[in-house]
Amino acid sequence: MDVVALTRQLIDIESITGNEAPVAEFLARHLESLGYTVERMPVSGTRFNVYAAPPKHPAPPLVFSTHLDVVPPWFASREDADNVYGRGACDAKGIIAAQVTAAQKLLAAGVPTGLLFVAGEERDSLGAQVANQHARESKFLVNGEPTDNRMAVASKGVLRVEVTSHGRMAHSAYPELGESAIDKLLDALSALRAMPLPTNPEIGPSTLNIGIIEGGRATNVIPDFAKAQLLYRLVGPSDELRRRIAQAVGGNGQVDYVLEIAYMKFRTIPGIPTMTAAFTTDIPKLDNWGEPVLFGPGSIHVAHTEREFVSKQELHQAVDLYIRIARELLS
Numbered sequence: 001m002d003v004v005a006l007t008r009q010l011i012d013i014e015s016i017t018g019n020e021a022p023v024a025e026f027l028a029r030h031l032e033s034l035g036y037t038v039e040r041m042p043v044s045g046t047r048f049n050v051y052a053a054p055p056k057h058p059a060p061p062l063v064f065s066t067h068l069d070v071v072p073p074w075f076a077s078r079e080d081a082d083n084v085y086g087r088g089a090c091d092a093k094g095i096i097a098a099q100v101t102a103a104q105k106l107l108a109a110g111v112p113t114g115l116l117f118v119a120g121e122e123r124d125s126l127g128a129q130v131a132n133q134h135a136r137e138s139k140f141l142v143n144g145e146p147t148d149n150r151m152a153v154a155s156k157g158v159l160r161v162e163v164t165s166h167g168r169m170a171h172s173a174y175p176e177l178g179e180s181a182i183d184k185l186l187d188a189l190s191a192l193r194a195m196p197l198p199t200n201p202e203i204g205p206s207t208l209n210i211g212i213i214e215g216g217r218a219t220n221v222i223p224d225f226a227k228a229q230l231l232y233r234l235v236g237p238s239d240e241l242r243r244r245i246a247q248a249v250g251g252n253g254q255v256d257y258v259l260e261i262a263y264m265k266f267r268t269i270p271g272i273p274t275m276t277a278a279f280t281t282d283i284p285k286l287d288n289w290g291e292p293v294l295f296g297p298g299s300i301h302v303a304h305t306e307r308e309f310v311s312k313q314e315l316h317q318a319v320d321l322y323i324r325i326a327r328e329l330l331s
Contacts, residue, residue, distance in 0.1 A: 001030075003094075003101045003315045004084060010093035011077035011086035017069040020119040020127075021046040024068055027096070027117060028052075034104060036115070041134060047119045049127045051134070054103075054112040059136040062326050063114035063289055064099035066092040066144035066296070067121030067128075067282060071304050083309040090298020092121075094310040095144035095318070098297055102322035113326055114138060116289070121282045125261075128285035135288035140329045142322065143283050146298035147275055149314055149321055154203050155277035155294060157234030157263035157284075161245060162227060163188050165215075165253040170222040178222030182215050185226040188252040189213075192230070195248050200235035200263075203276040207233045233278060234263045261285075266294050269328045272321065295325060 001009075015023040024047075028038045031052040041049035050068070053060060070088040077086035084094065096117060103113045114136065118127030145152075165185040170178025189210060197206040208230060215226025232241065238260060246255050261280045268274050272295075279300055283292045297318035298310040 003097045003319055004079070004312050006097035006100065007084050007089065007094045007310070007315060008077040008079065008086070010096055011084070011088050014074040015069055015088070016072050016074055017120055017123045018047070020068040021048065024048055024050050024117065024119070027068075031100070031115065041131060043119045043127050043130050047127070049119055049131050050115070050117045051131070051136070052115040053136070054107050054114070057112035059138065060112045060114045061138055062140040062142065062330055063116050063136070063138045064103055064142050064144065064322065065116040065118065065282070065286065065289070066095045066099065068096075068117050068119050069122050071122050079312075082313070083311055084315070085307070085309040087308060089308045090146040090310040091300070091303035091308065092144055092146070092296065094298055094315055095146070095296040098315055098318040099144055099322060101319045102326070105319070106323055106326055111326065111330065118282060124259075125282050125285045128282035132286050132288045138290040140291050140293065141283070141286055141289040142293045142295065142325055142329075143281055143286070144296035145277065145279070145281050145294060146300045146303055147277060147294060147296050148299050149297050149317055150273040150275040150295070151268045151325075152266050152277045152294035153268055153274050154263065154265045155279065155281055155283070156203065157238070158259065158261040158280045159232040159234055159238050159241065159257065160259040161230040161232065162256045162258055163192075163230065163249055163253045164227045164256070165225070167222065167224045169217065169224040172220040172222055175222055178224075180222050181226040182223045184252040185213070185215065185228055188249045189228055191248040191250075192245065195244060197232070198235055198241060203235055206235050206241070236263055264292065266292055269325060272325070293325060293329070295321065
């Protein structure tokens with residue numbers, strides 16, 4: 001099947017995180033029809049990962065991988081002369097299509113490679129965590145995310161932080177009788193925003209986003225509760241950053257670290273352009289699958305947007321570049 005046609009078929013199967021089963025089943029059957037031995041790897045409920053091994057090669061030395069799920073809202077595919085549009089076009093249905101096509105061409109040339117497509121990357125990497133318990137002793141993992149057909153030299157990590165402040169309710173006419181949790185949270189957030197963040201000379205600075213703030217009861221009640229959810233993009237280990245976050249918040253709140261995905265560095269191949277990924281991937285959760293490489297068609301700048309698309313030319317180029325990457329790594 002042509003890489004563009006397969007991309008559109010995959011986009012048209014809605015697979016918002018939690019509902020990956022229909023597209024996973026489509027892929028499993030498609031790969032079985034191509035002669036692959038397919039394992040449906042249970043994740044949770046009806047959700048499952050798809051692992052496909054070529055005939056007579058249950059544990060190939062290189063595995064292509066990306067994720068099955070997309071972010072909401074879902075919208076169907078369309079195309080014009082240059083691009084394919086739709087939810088998942090570049091993140092990551094087009095990547096799946098390019099990897100499947102590359103794997104077929106490699107197999108026809110006598111180079112067997114595996115395929116691993118996982119659930120849940122957009123939320124918690126649950127599928128990757130499950131897959132990591134069932135690794136096949138591959139030497140290399142070629143992970144797909146939209147990198148504009150450039151090889152990533154590194155990807156920033158993530159540290160999700162919750163800061164919770166507590167106070168004492170009172171009538172707003174008598175604020176001296178209460179203690180405002182929101183005031184305490186604002187002081188904590190001001191200190192965190194003013195705090196210098198680590199910088200890596202190779203890929204730049206860490207960044208902070210205050211994504212969610214909640215709290216209070218009513219406008220005429222001194223608030224007894226407030227919480228903020230923050231996301232730091234990491235450019236190195238988090239130990240010192242965690243210490244400084246706790247110090248900045250001090251007595252104004254409780255700090256909880258709810259998720260960390262490590263900063264990663266990757267191998268590149270001479271002659272293929274490079275980039276730095278400011279986003280995170282499933283790679284830290286798939287460390288049992290071999291040395292990682294990060295590469296894929298499409299731009300992260302249109303992923304998760306209402307105009308998500310991938311260039312048809314990039315899709316075809318990605319197939320050739322995936323083949324080149326596999327050959328270089330296996331040589």
